[in-house]
Amino acid sequence: MPKPIALLVFVVVEIVLLPITVVGQFLFYIDFAVKVPGKNLNLTTYDPAFARWILDALGKREDKAARQLIPAMPGVSRLTLGLAFAPTMWLMRITDLTINMYDYPVHRSTGIIGAFGHRTRFFDDALLGHLDSVEQVVILGAGWDTRAYTLARREGVRVFEVDDAGMQVQKRLALEAAKVDTTGVVFASADFNLESWLDALRRVDFDPDKPTFVLLEGVTYYLNPDAIEATLQTVATKLAKGSAVAFDYVGQHIIEGEGSPLYRLLVPATRFLGRHTAWVFGIRTDSPAQENLMVFLGENGLRLAGYEPVGKPDPKQRLVGGLALAANDLES
Numbered sequence: 001m002p003k004p005i006a007l008l009v010f011v012v013v014e015i016v017l018l019p020i021t022v023v024g025q026f027l028f029y030i031d032f033a034v035k036v037p038g039k040n041l042n043l044t045t046y047d048p049a050f051a052r053w054i055l056d057a058l059g060k061r062e063d064k065a066a067r068q069l070i071p072a073m074p075g076v077s078r079l080t081l082g083l084a085f086a087p088t089m090w091l092m093r094i095t096d097l098t099i100n101m102y103d104y105p106v107h108r109s110t111g112i113i114g115a116f117g118h119r120t121r122f123f124d125d126a127l128l129g130h131l132d133s134v135e136q137v138v139i140l141g142a143g144w145d146t147r148a149y150t151l152a153r154r155e156g157v158r159v160f161e162v163d164d165a166g167m168q169v170q171k172r173l174a175l176e177a178a179k180v181d182t183t184g185v186v187f188a189s190a191d192f193n194l195e196s197w198l199d200a201l202r203r204v205d206f207d208p209d210k211p212t213f214v215l216l217e218g219v220t221y222y223l224n225p226d227a228i229e230a231t232l233q234t235v236a237t238k239l240a241k242g243s244a245v246a247f248d249y250v251g252q253h254i255i256e257g258e259g260s261p262l263y264r265l266l267v268p269a270t271r272f273l274g275r276h277t278a279w280v281f282g283i284r285t286d287s288p289a290q291e292n293l294m295v296f297l298g299e300n301g302l303r304l305a306g307y308e309p310v311g312k313p314d315p316k317q318r319l320v321g322g323l324a325l326a327a328n329d330l331e332s
């Protein structure tokens, strides 16, 4: 089908099928509101998990563990998943068009909202790029991420997941119910705003003297600036040389309420979504954004080893955010 016709079909049918999607989303929120209270879970963990589940379902990025795990998450049923996402997935299949958020591999995204495909690719690349040189992988704020049981599996590499205790309890229950093979993965819990994740890891036999790849996907915005700096400095000074950390971030101006109207609504809304959902941390993304990041990392003892911008510059030349890979081999 020629692209303009495919686009027209996509838009028209998407509008016609919108009520099904809306009913699916609505049922999901009701299920979440009814089944999840008291479980210390928050909604922010669900969207990236759904995005990876969709990437797998579309055949763009294989993730058997997500296929098993996502229907076992509290508040999720096959019915709501089907209603909420099937119309758009079906349209993407028949028109051969893909929404940026559900594309893979993506090398550029227009904003945080559409960034799942982009950031997933960036972090997959960063992780795979380190598996030959590190002996440990640490996934901080792992949420429903499944890399520990899929991409990160490599002989000679130990994988650790660290998250808030409430989140982790629910994940482990869901992993068990879904019969996901978690052999060899070590779990530790910590509130990064209150305690050192390294101390939590030490209690489960993590060895800081072995080179380690640390992943913080979709996490930095929720952490206090002190916790972020402590995290970066831990990688810089307490982990073996050859260690690295990958993370995504939003522009500081967005946290300060100077983003586009969308972010001006979103940032205050994040304060009401539950535990660990408020956006409180950002890094300067005014031009030159890469240099700002480099300086920030340098102040925390790290070298910028990889960078991709997120979003288009606003009228004041500020980007929405960025994706960063930092190594602890900075010459002092």
Ligand SMILES: C[S@@+](CC[C@H](N)C(=O)[O-])C[C@H]1O[C@@H](n2cnc3c(N)ncnc32)[C@H](O)[C@@H]1O
Residues within 6 Å of the ligand: 044, 045, 048, 049, 140, 141, 142, 143, 144, 145, 162, 163, 164, 167, 190, 191, 192, 193, 194, 216, 217, 218, 219, 222, 223, 276
């Ligand atoms: C948006 S989710 C991202 C999850 C996962 N990395 C992904 O990309 O699917 C944010 C994660 O950070 C964790 N988190 C947020 N604040 C935290 C804190 N202060 N201490 C520990 N974990 C935290 C949440 O529990 C959640 O798992």
